[in-house]
Amino acid sequence: xxxxxxxxxxxxxxxxxxxxxxxxxxxxxxxxxxxxxxxxxxxxxxxxxxxxxxxxxxxxxxxxxxxxxxxxxxxxxxxxxxxxxxxxxxxxxxxxxxxxxxxxxxxxxxxxxxxxxxxxxxxxxxxxxxxxxxxxxxxxxxxxxxxxxxxxxxxxxxxxxxxxxxxxxxxxxxxxxxxxxxxxxxxxxxxxxxxxxxxxxxxxxxxxxxxxxxxxxxxxxxxxxxxxxxxxxxxxxxxxxxxxxxxxxxxxxxxxxxxxxxxxxxxxxxxxxxxxxxxxxxxxxxxxxxxxxxxxxxxxxxxxxxxxxxxxxxxxxxxxxxxxxxxxxxxxxxxxxxxxxxxxxxxxxxxxxxxxxxxxxxxxxxxxxxxxxxxxxxxxxxxxxxxxxxxxxxxxxxxxxxxxxxxxxxxxxxxxxxxxxxxxxxx
Amino acid sequence: xxxxxxxxxxxxxxxxxxxxxxxxxxxxxxxxxxxxxxxxxxxxxxxxxxxxxxxxxxxxxxxxxxxxxxxxxxxxxxxxxxxxxxxxxxxxxxxxxxxxxxxxxxxxxxxxxxxxxxxxxxxxxxxxxxxxxxxxxxxxxxxxxxxxxxxxxxxxxxxxxxxxxxxxxxxxxxxxxxxxxxxxxxxxxxxxxxxxxxxxxxxxxxxxxxxxxxxxxxxxxxxxxxxxxxxxxxxxxxxxxxxxxxxxxxxxxxxxxxxxxxxxxxxxxxxxxxxxxxxxxxxxxxxxxxxxxxxxxxxxxxxxxxxxxxxxxxxxxxxxxxxxxxxxxxxxxxxxxxxxxxxxxxxxxxxxxxxxxxxxxxxx
Numbered sequence: 001x002x003x004x005x006x007x008x009x010x011x012x013x014x015x016x017x018x019x020x021x022x023x024x025x026x027x028x029x030x031x032x033x034x035x036x037x038x039x040x041x042x043x044x045x046x047x048x049x050x051x052x053x054x055x056x057x058x059x060x061x062x063x064x065x066x067x068x069x070x071x072x073x074x075x076x077x078x079x080x081x082x083x084x085x086x087x088x089x090x091x092x093x094x095x096x097x098x099x100x101x102x103x104x105x106x107x108x109x110x111x112x113x114x115x116x117x118x119x120x121x122x123x124x125x126x127x128x129x130x131x132x133x134x135x136x137x138x139x140x141x142x143x144x145x146x147x148x149x150x151x152x153x154x155x156x157x158x159x160x161x162x163x164x165x166x167x168x169x170x171x172x173x174x175x176x177x178x179x180x181x182x183x184x185x186x187x188x189x190x191x192x193x194x195x196x197x198x199x200x201x202x203x204x205x206x207x208x209x210x211x212x213x214x215x216x217x218x219x220x221x222x223x224x225x226x227x228x229x230x231x232x233x234x235x236x237x238x239x240x241x242x243x244x245x246x247x248x249x250x251x252x253x254x255x256x257x258x259x260x261x262x263x264x265x266x267x268x269x270x271x272x273x274x275x276x277x278x279x280x281x282x283x284x285x286x287x288x289x290x291x292x293x294x295x296x297x298x299x300x301x302x303x304x305x306x307x308x309x310x311x312x313x314x315x316x317x318x319x320x321x322x323x324x325x326x327x328x329x330x331x332x333x334x335x336x337x338x339x340x341x342x343x344x345x346x347x348x349x350x351x352x353x354x355x356x357x358x359x360x361x362x363x364x365x366x367x368x369x370x371x372x373x374x375x376x377x378x379x380x381x382x383x384x385x386x387x388x389x390x391x392x393x394x395x396x397x398x399x400x401x402x403x404x405x406x407x408x409x410x411x412x413x414x415x416x417x418x419x420x421x422x423x424x425x426x427x
Numbered sequence: 428x429x430x431x432x433x434x435x436x437x438x439x440x441x442x443x444x445x446x447x448x449x450x451x452x453x454x455x456x457x458x459x460x461x462x463x464x465x466x467x468x469x470x471x472x473x474x475x476x477x478x479x480x481x482x483x484x485x486x487x488x489x490x491x492x493x494x495x496x497x498x499x500x501x502x503x504x505x506x507x508x509x510x511x512x513x514x515x516x517x518x519x520x521x522x523x524x525x526x527x528x529x530x531x532x533x534x535x536x537x538x539x540x541x542x543x544x545x546x547x548x549x550x551x552x553x554x555x556x557x558x559x560x561x562x563x564x565x566x567x568x569x570x571x572x573x574x575x576x577x578x579x580x581x582x583x584x585x586x587x588x589x590x591x592x593x594x595x596x597x598x599x600x601x602x603x604x605x606x607x608x609x610x611x612x613x614x615x616x617x618x619x620x621x622x623x624x625x626x627x628x629x630x631x632x633x634x635x636x637x638x639x640x641x642x643x644x645x646x647x648x649x650x651x652x653x654x655x656x657x658x659x660x661x662x663x664x665x666x667x668x669x670x671x672x673x674x675x676x677x678x679x680x681x682x683x684x685x686x687x688x689x690x691x692x693x694x695x696x697x698x699x700x701x702x703x704x705x706x707x708x709x710x711x712x713x714x715x716x717x718x719x720x721x722x723x724x725x726x727x728x729x730x731x732x733x734x735x736x737x738x739x740x741x742x743x744x745x746x747x748x749x750x751x752x753x754x755x756x757x758x759x760x761x762x763x764x765x766x767x768x769x770x771x772x773x774x775x776x777x778x779x780x781x782x783x784x785x786x787x788x789x790x791x
Contacts, residue, residue, distance in 0.1 A: 113527025120526060127780035131772065134525050199635075202787040269660055292646060375647060375789045383786070389494045391782055 061405070068182075068398035071175035074167070077118035078105040082171040090168060090191075093161050099148035102158075103140075106133070110140040124393055125177060125187075126166055132157050162189045178399035203383070203400065207407075210380040213298065214362035220302045221309040221358050222351060228306075229313035229350070233320075251307040259368050262300040266291040266372075292374030300372050305361055309354035316350030352419050360408055380404060454708060455485050459498070460514040462490030463652070464675060468728035469514075471746070473716040480715075484708070496523055499701050503528040508701045511709055517558060517695040518771040518778070524557035530705040531556050532698075537710050539718035541737035550719075552734045553695060559717055560697035560734035562725065565670045565757035565766070566605050567691040569654070572683040574664035584690035587665055588613040588640060595664025598657040601647040603785035604774055605667065605692045608767050610637035612690055622770045631781070635788055647789070658684060674730035674755050678748050688762040694769040695734055732758035 019027040075082050080101035088094050109115025115137050122129035136143075136154050143150045151158045169191055170177065180186055180193060184201040188194045195201070228247065232240050250258060265271045273287045282288065290296060320343065328338035366381035373379070380400060387397035458474070460466045466488050474486045489510065491498050496519040502508045515523070523529040534554045538547035552560055568587050570580065574595050581593045587609070599606055608621045614637040616624050624630035646663050648654055654668030655676035670691070676682040698717070700709055715721065722733035723741035730752060733739065742752050753759050757766075774781075 113525075116522070116525030116527060120522065123776065124779055127777045130525075131776040137525075200783050200787050202783075202790050205790065267660075268662060370649075378790065386786075389497055391779060392497050392500065393779065 064398050065402045065405075066398075067394050068178050068396075068402050069174045069176070070395065071121070071170060072173055073117045073121040074170050075173055077109050077114045078102070078167070078171075080105050081167060085164070085168045085171060088164070088168060090165055093159055094164055096146060096148050098164070099151050099158070100145070103143045103147040103151060106137050107140045107143060110137040122166060122170065124181075124396070125170060126162075128157070129163070129166070132163070165189065165191065175395075178395040179403075181396055182399040182403055203380070206378070206380045206383060207403070210363055210404075213294065213377075213379065214359050217298060217301050217305060217362045218309075218355050218359045220298070221306050222355060224302065225306055225309035225313055225354065226347075226351075229310045229317055232310070232314050233317035234322075247307055247310050250303070255304065255367060256371075258304055259300055259371050262296065262303070262372055263291060266296060266299065291372050292377070294373070294377045296372035296374065297369045297377030297379070300368050301362060301365060304368060305358045308357045308361060312353035312357065313347060313350040316347055316353075320346045348419075352415075356412070356415060360412075363404065363408060453485055454483055455487055456511050456708065456712060457487045457489055457509060458512045458514070459489045459491050459495060459510050461492045461651075462488075464671065464729055466490060468725050468731075469716075471728050472725040473721055476721075477712060477715055484712075495519060499523055499528050499699075500526070503702050508703055510701050511704050511706075512712065513699050513701060514561075514696065515558070515699050516771075517553070517555065517560065517697070518769075518774050520558035520697070520699045521555055521771060521775055523699060524555065528702050529557045529699040530702060532559055532700065532705075532713070534559065537713055539714050541719050541735065543737065545737060547717075550735050550737050552736070557699055558697055559699075559713060560695040561717055561722060562696050562731035563693055563734055563758050564696055564731045565688075565691040565693040565762075566600070566667055567670055567673075568609075568665055568667055568687040569658065569673045569684050570665045570687070571658040571661060572685060574658075574661055580685060581665060582687060582689060584609050584612045584687070587687075588637070590640075590644065593664065596644050596646050596662065597641050598646050598648055598654050598663040598666025598668070599641065600667055601649045601789070603781040604769065604778070606638055606785075607631070607634040607781065608692060609667075609690060610634040612767070613637055618690065618765060618767050621767060622773050625773065625777075631784070635784070638788075655680075655682065655684070658682070670755075670757055671729045671731050678745070678750065678755075688757075689765045690767055691757055691762065691765075692767045692769060693757050694771065696731075697734065726752050726756065730755040732756040 021027055021030045078101075081098065084098045084101040085094065088098065106115055109118065115133060119130045119133035119137075122133065132155055136151060136158075139154055143154070157163060169187060177187065181196075182203050184196045184204050185193055186196050228243075232243055232247070235243065263270070267273070268287045268289060268291075270291075272290065273282070276282045277284050277287065290299070324342050324346070325338055328342040329335065333341070363379075364381050365379060366385050369377050369379045370382050370385070373382070381404070384397050384401050384404070387393045387400070458469075460469055470488065474488070478484055478486055491510075492514050495513050495515045498510065499508075499513060500523075502510065513529075520529070524531070534547045534551070538551075538559065540546055541550045548554060552563060554560070568581070568584065570593075572580065575581075575593065579592065581587060581589070586593055587597065607625060611621050611624055611630070611634050612618055614633060625634065646657060646666075648657065648666070648668075651669050651672050654666040655672050657663045658666050659676065659680075659682055670686065673684055673686055677684045677686075698713060700713075717735075719735055719737045720741060722735050723738040723743070725731070726733060726738075726742045727744070727746040733742065739756075739758065742756060744751055754761065756762065
């Protein structure tokens with residue numbers, strides 16, 4: 001910016017280093033200096049946003065993700081036991097030293113009220129660990145040496161080898177068990193990784209369901225959105241504006257309102273069923289179940305996400321000059337051929353943008369499936385919410401969430417590889 | 428601009444004062460509860476009279492009890508506790524107590540005696556280390572009379588499973604607690620042996636198998652307001668739900684509902700105090716809000732039974748409808764003949780495992 005008063009004629013780029021500005025500094029240095037100042041100003045302008053994103057977005061995500069492996073409850077609440085078990089071979093129930101450590105940990109944990117956290121943590125792994133530990137903690141002041149006998153008197157489950165193996169396995173500051181749980185695996189009593197019993201397998205099925213349902217919703221949104229966007233882009237402005245309002249109005253309406261409207265329309269005693277009964281299409285006993293199942297989720301989510309497909313498509317279509325179609329037709333292509341071979345390829349950036357928007361939004365949706373999905377229409381995010389709010393197993397919620405996030409990033413990268421993100425147009 | 432700055436400053440200092448305990452003027456008590464009709468009953472029975480007696484106290488209601496344990500946990504972990512008193516079920520309260528995120532409440536020191544001098548520890552239904560119960564509420568089956576035009580109505584838990592005699596869908600809560608106990612009762616297990624049977628793997632399998640008979644006919648609900656709605660719309664013919672909600676629909680909205688008190692599944696709901704919040708003011712409030720008269724007063728506004736023996740006789744008529752509340756109490760003798768008390772300890776232990784299994788069972 002400064003003294004770009006060049007003393008010599010600029011030649012080829014290679015000679016730039018020989019050039020100097022009026023005050024004698026080499027041009028290269030001068031330009032770099034000017035650029036640096038520009039960069040600093042640019043950074044200064046974006047810094048608030050950057051800090052905002054780091055503090056309100058990246059750090060919470062990192063914090064949440066780190067919960068999926070954190071396991072500080074056990075080593076913090078039971079330090080003595082963990083230390084003693086380090087040298088234990090895991091072949092038979094440990095001796096008095098381990099029981100003494102355990103008793104002291106429980107006594108101190110009961111005083112400082114931290115033992116409950118370890119009990120909660122271990123209970124995720126094995127039902128019954130909570131009452132075993134809390135039951136012993138309630139009688140902590142009665143524990144006296146020899147501790148092994150004392151603890152076995154309180155609860156003979158302390159003589160169970162698997163209990164000790166479990167404590168030893170979960171004694172590190174980090175654990176993989178949340179991730180295993182999130183893909184329907186678990187540890188066997190002897191510590192090998194095995195599949196969950198069939199009656200507890202759920203998450204793999206949910207991940208698969210979330211993926212195919214999101215893909216289907218994206219496809220439906222494209223199918224429904226394409227003609228609408230085309231109409232919007234080709235109609236004269238005053239009609240198009242009216243139609244645009246019809247697209248935007250639901251977009252601005254609360255998600256909850258739109259979802260509950262679908263309940264009114266689709267339920268067995270609802271508008272649609274009533275109408276079909278009245279028309280004689282179905283009998284009064286044969287009312288269709290269209291909500292509280294996958295159909296409900298698919299219908300409601302397609303409608304709710306439709307604007308995210310229409311708007312990018314519209315903006316791309318708006319930019320396509322009608323002269324291409326005219327040229328194709330004048331060169332002899334019939335309208336369907338011209339549309340398919342000339343018009344549609346030009347809308348691909350819009351389809352890509354709309355598709356990826358809808359798909360990624362759908363993959364993380366949870367309010368709509370929670371309200372209209374019944375059981376078969378629940379998605380993986382409903383279980384993340386469930387573990388955040390109901391079961392309070394935040395580690396498991398974090399593990400499922402991190403897998404989902406990684407999956408989305410992977411899909412995004414694949415998309416970029418195949419279609420190219422530069423080919424995407426949001427407006 | 429200047430004015431705004433001044434307001435901001437004032438607001439800031441008011442906030443700071445409110446946080447530091449023992450601030451003199453306009454103290455705020457943040458009380459977390461379930462919202463809706465339930466918070467309203469507390470507002471009328473406890474909060475308003477208390478604020479009248481203590482004009483410098485302002486009680487703020489927060490409707491977050493549905494996620495109460497998660498909220499307390501997050502606030503204590505973050506070191507920024509904003510809730511003073513939280514209304515909670517017995518089970519989560521025990522979990523919170525074991526984790527040390529709520530304060531122990533020495534009942535005989537803090538709480539009021541019964542009018543005849545009975546100490547609180549003997550007068551309350553069930554006190555826990557960190558938990559003072561205020562109501563007994565029941566989850567139970569109810570039906571819409573219009574769904575059974577023949578006039579033959581279900582009256583037991585077994586009848587609920589009898590699809591031939593009592594057709595129609597069943598509205599069930601989307602949690603294992605309650606459903607598993609009822610399934611066993613329907614399968615012939617005596618009510619007082621339910622938890623012994625559930626303690627075995629075969630017993631759990633048996634409960635799920637019996638529950639499976641209803642699976643195709645089940646509509647699962649998750650919010651307390653849903654079952655009366657499902658019954659009123661005749662989406663289902665029989666539904667489980669909270670007795671207070673059914674009472675409201677029955678009496679206030681004239682719905683043709685009847686309750687099946689056989690096998691009512693009752694549990695306690697009451698107060699906990701998050702860690703570091705047991706101030707003199709909170710103690711004073713708890714003393715007032717759980718005394719014999721106040722608990723009886725709450726029954727004027729909602730049909731949940733007071734959790735103190737001495738309150739039972741003081742239960743009178745509904746504040747608006749003017750009807751006698753005693754027949755609508757889960758604890759009244761006619762209704763209390765075949766109850767299933769929720770075993771909070773069993774559920775604290777097995778809740779995670781049962782929920783995992785229940786969710787997997789539902790999803791396939």
